[in-house]
Structure formats: structure tokens, C-alpha cells
Amino acid sequence: MPNDSRTRFTRDSAREWDDLELISQITPEAGELDLEDRQALRRVAGLSTELEDITEVEYRRLRLERVVLVGVWTQGTAADADNSLMELKLLAETAGSEVLEGLIQRRQKPDPATYIGSGKAVELRDVVAASGADTVICDGELTPGQLRQLEEVVKVKVIDRTALILDIFAQHAKSREGKAQVELAQLEYLMPRLRGWGGNLSRQVGGRAAGGVGIGGRGPGETKIELDRRRIRTRMGKLRRQIGEMSTARETMRTRRREREVPAVAIAGYTNAGKSSLLNRLTGAGVLVEDALFATLDPTVRRSRTADGRLFTIADTVGFVRHLPHQLIEAFRSTLEEVADADLILHVVDGSHPDPESQLAAVREVLSDVDAGGIPEIVVINKVDAADPVALAALIAKERGAVVVSARTGAGIDELMAVIERELPRLDHEVRMLVPYNRGDLISRAHTEGEVLSVEHTGDGSILHARVLPSLFVELERHAKPVEIVS
Template structure:
């Protein structure tokens, strides 16, 4: 199905939920949509600007960022997200930069989206919708597509709405000379029909995802019976997990310098120097404020991490906010129930990271192993560290 933010608000139609206008994905960069980024901050902040990551997400989704607007505000305005003065400033910025889209670094309510769109005159989407669309682009397998669609529908369901007078939610009865009696109108009833359609589709998708989860569980059970240890690669998106999997196992998993390039788990077998075999599973990367709809939908896939004998946490040592990324990943591990799993950190990309950054990371995480999936530096040390960790923690 098309990406969420490309669809606009889901509207009810006679054949089921009808998406709004869908833009094509042009190959010519000159035709890419232009966007203004929007963010609220609580007060003085230090460190990297979160909009830098939002811009990378937008670029991955095929959108050019042409402006930014930040407002210092303790809480979002219930109606417009921004304060009224800033809404006017945003409107001018959108007009001056000829932007078609506004992307907010936060989750907006349906009412906030509609009000901002009316005031600004541009499409408004939030961070959740953007991430869902990036995931939709990268899902390749039947399992991955089902999980992404499930997350999209969970996001869209509360945003289902009618259009115009024909979808009016106010109905009248025929009694008392035709005076309205408070019964539901045609729009209300049609919306409820469309909600049931979406819920039925979600039930079907959950069944598909659950069937895949049961197959994965049977595979894990066989591994446990055969005493084959399992290692799950995890980490922030674009930390180099797939490249490291290829180095460790000799696999040829797709490697791209893009956010969320891997959504479908890849499992490979490794023989360590002592002749002991174990499996390595490449899993989906994490990101700051990963939408809860995705965490819920991908829970069967993330179960590979929960059930692993060792979590190999890959860290991009060349990222200025590497320590913050470690905290984010550990937060997601906590959320999915993997907080007690044995963990080994691999400081990847040391070939391009400033030496002082690597030194700081090694000081903060003394047991971490510096490696480069690109050059092979430190790979033998990492294999030895994995073997040692697995020996210390027998197969569950």
C-alpha cells in the first residue's frame, strides 16, 4: 500500500478507505517535493539538533528540506501545535521557500494536522508518518510488508474521516415532521463501515504476522534442541549491521548507506576458530522516538533479539551522538523485553571515526570491541569476543 504521509487523511468511500492524492516518486531530483521541518523544544538544549536526523529521514523518503522552524514551547498548542504567532511565521516560510510539505518532529493529532494545513496551505505530516513511509519503501518480504501495513493502518485508523456535506456526521429522523432526532447520519454510518473494513484488514495482517512468528519460533526451538547459540545484531539505523554480518559470515546481504535499509531479518551461520557454530541474525535498526505502531507490528521480528543468547549491539563510532544512540537502542531493548540479555558492543566504522571519539567511546564502554566492517579491522577480535561471551552464557 502507499506510504502513509503520501495518502493524506484516509477518507471513507463506497469501496472502502480511499487514500488522498498520492504523489509519484520522481527520479529527477528537481521534481522532489520540498519540505519545511518543524520542531518544538522545551528550553535551552545542548548537543546535536534533532532536525538533522529528521532531514536524513526526509531525504531517505525522497524529499528535499528547504527550511526549518523551531519554537521554544513547553507544551504543544492543542489546536495548532505551534503558537499562533509561529503559525504565521511558518506560513510565510512555506510560501517563500515554495514548500509543498511541512514535517513536524513529533506526533500530531488529526485535529492539529487539519488546522495547520488550513492555516499554512501545505501538506502537514508528522515524524511517525514519515518513518512509516520510509519503512514502507524498504519492506521487501511478505512478512515485512505485512508488518509495515499493519503499523500504517494502526496509525491511520484514528485519522479516518469523511469529506464534505455528503459525509456529514449529523443525521435527522423522519419523525416529528422531519425534525432531527439525534440518530446517526449517513456520514457517521459510512465512517463506521470503513473503520470495520480497516479493522478486518488489521486482523488478517495480524494473523499473517503471527503465522510467520510461529515458524520463527519453531526454528528457534530446533536451534535450542541442537544447542546452536544465537547472536542478534542490533543497533541504531545505519550503524553498519548488515555490513558487519557480511564480514562475520561471508554473506552477501544488501548494504546501503541509508536509514532502515534492512527490515527483513537475515540469518547466517558462523563457525568460530574453536569449531563451535552459532547463528547471527541481522534485525531492523532503531531510531529516536521509534513509533509505537512499528514496535508493536514488528514485535514478532524483534523477538529474534529477545530470544537471542547474545545481543551484538553495533555502534556507529563515527556518529557525533554515538552515546545518545546507545541509550536509544537500549531503551528499545528494554521496551521489547530484552534488557536482561547479554550484550556486547561493537564500535563500528573506526576507520573513518576521529580517533578521539573512539577513545572516548572505549572509555565509556570498556568491554566494547572497535571494528571496521569496511576494512576488516578488529573482526578477528570481535569473533573471539563473541565466542567468549557465548561460552560464558550457555544457550537458553
């Protein structure tokens, strides 16, 4: 393809979609990238301050006010790259920032020194200065060295996708356990990056810094970075103990549910796919519903019943996202166990999203990381009322057995409940027993935990015909007389 068919995109003069298609056909796998393509820092249309040297780690709080986004496009199509940066834009806005510019640099792989290359870093500096931005957000996880060197060039604060997601989690955490989990993840992220957050972190305590001891009082001492690391390690140890204690209480509740043999359903999916809305529609839980990323961090467990009367629990869980920081997966492991211990997963995907298939893949990757990859899954395509019919048909064709619903309007909910009823573990025993009147509690348990088919009252007691769990079956054998048992 001749070089004149390449395009450079700017915010003021974007090319037509045909030009995008020309670029999208050139992937790193197809051969070497053209020189102009490789060197172009492409602005993404539709992504639209004081310069301050903040060096002390304790003062480097995220101040996401006016930001420039930058990503490195290494594979896939131009549309894939734009979708990734649009998601970063939503993340940045969720954190409370105003997005001024979005830039994409095409490379075989991120530059090991400055992420986008030294020349492009200088161009990025000019864009930052012209727009009045105070922060650059990179669509990837930067190494400490990349973070430090890119900051030195652009002269404003630089953060990566991981730090942004951690900040959003910190804003949305409400429970004591959620706050502890987020803080632990932030400290684990910060620890290897202390050296990259300002040269004065290596100063040693001595002289006036040691309280005015003066001559004879200066020694090698403890450098400030060593002091920070020691304090962070101490805090991380305390947080891990707290989370361990809180996860014990959560495990106790799960154990009680398992002992009662109540089937568990977990709602999992990409962030902002409509999981909480679906929980409210299925159970009337009244959980907070917000059109924002990561609105739900603390799991909510509610009870529900199938049409045939079987009791089951359904849990709303934290949403996932592409490249979810591994620190968060580890910190939230006790919470994600709600998914790993489930008997059935409702995998909710936003049917109106431009790329729902990548969302499905990202969620399944996280489910595999928490040992939930082998649990039976029902794909629930939500927001059907806002989805494109052609894209929706393609997704249904690929995801065989998917259920199409709208949590907002209630469309498809009855069909989803029927599928849940079919896929839930079946009750093991069908019984027909004469239960004495003084053991009415057994009939009550059959109504609560099982599926009662009929109850007939006689002079000697009540004849219970029901499907029950093994634990109740044992109790009935002990205290009731069999009329007929079909196992």
C-alpha cells in the first residue's frame, strides 16, 4: 500500500471511516509497520492545569481534573484501539476528570523507556502545554522507570490505567472490608514505584533533619525511601490481618448456606453491564443502580425462588474490566469467592456496547484467575432495548443458549428465571411421608428449602409429598413414617 494512503488524525481534521479501514487492515502480524504509521501520534476524535512539581509520595494524591489520554496500539484494528481509549475516557470521567485530548501511538510494543518513545513524548509534552492539562493517563500499566522518565519529559503528573482503576475503587468503597481491600491494593501498587515518585525520597536522616543534633549526630541513618517502605510494609501486614478476619465472617455465612444446601447463583460481568439492575429486577433487592463504572464494590446476597418454589441465593458482585489490576484481584479475593463458590453464574454482558465479545473474554479471564472457570454459566445479554439489532443477532449466534433481557423494562426476565430453574442443581429426593402434627417444623422446612408438591392432612398427621434436600430427607426418615419414597 503506498505511503500516501496513510492518514494522520487530528482533533480538528479527522478523516473519513474509509481511511480508518485502511489503517485497520495493517496489523503487526502482517509485516513491518510503515515508518510514517510507526511514528504517527494519532489523535482520537471526540476525546476532548497548572504545572506543578509534586514529588513527595505522601502528597501525590490523584488530582484528575484536566487530563490527556495516551495509548499504544500494538495489535488489532483501529476500531479496537479507539474502543480501548474510549473505555479509558469513561474511567477517567468516573474518577472525576475532564478529558481534553486522546492520543494513540502505533508501535510493535510499548517503548521500554517512555512508553510511547522519546520523540512522541516531546510531542505529548507540547499537546499537554497547549491544552492546559495537569495529568497524563496512559492506557496500560507503566513500569516505575517508564513512569519517572515520561514525567520528566511532559512536566506534569503521569499515571497509568492501574492507578486510575485503583483510585475509582477507593472512591466507591463503602464497607470496612471494601476500604481495606482497596487500600491494600493501592499500597501493593505503590511499593515498587516509590523510587520513581521523586528524587528527594533518597535523602538520609541526619543533622537538622534528625532533630537539630548537629555535628556528631549525622550518621548513615534511614533514608526516606527506606522509611516509607517500612511503614508501607507494616500497614500492609495490618490490612491483611484485618481482611483475613473479615473474610472469616464471610466464609462462616457461606458455610451456613452450604449446610442448609441452598443453591447459590452469582451475577458476574463487565462493569456497568447492568448487574445490580438485574439483581433488583430478579429479587427486588433495592441495590444502588448508577450509570457509572464500578458503582458496586461490596457484594450483595439476596434470596429468591424459582417458579416451582425452590429457594436459592443470588449475589451481585464487583464488575470486571479489561486488564483488571492483579493487585485488585488478590485484595478482593475473599469477595470474589462469592463467585467461585456459586453453583451457577449469570454472566451479564452489555448488548449495546460496541465490542461485547471482548467484554465476555475479559470477564472469563478473571473468572479463570479466581478458579471459577468451570462453574456452569448462563450468558445474559442485557440492555436489549438499546442494542443494535444486527450486532445483537451476531452476538446471540456466537453465544449459544444466551438469554436476552432488559433489566430496565423487564423484557426477558421470565425466560431468564425459567433457565435458572432448569440449570440449578436438582433436589435429590422425592418423598411421600406421614409427618406427625408435633413436627410441623419439618413441613415448614420443606416449604422453605424444598419443593412441596402436596400436603394432605389425616387423623394421624400430614402426608407430605415433596422434593427435598439430603439433610431434610435424613430428618424426615428419623421422625416421619414413609408412605412412598421415590429416590
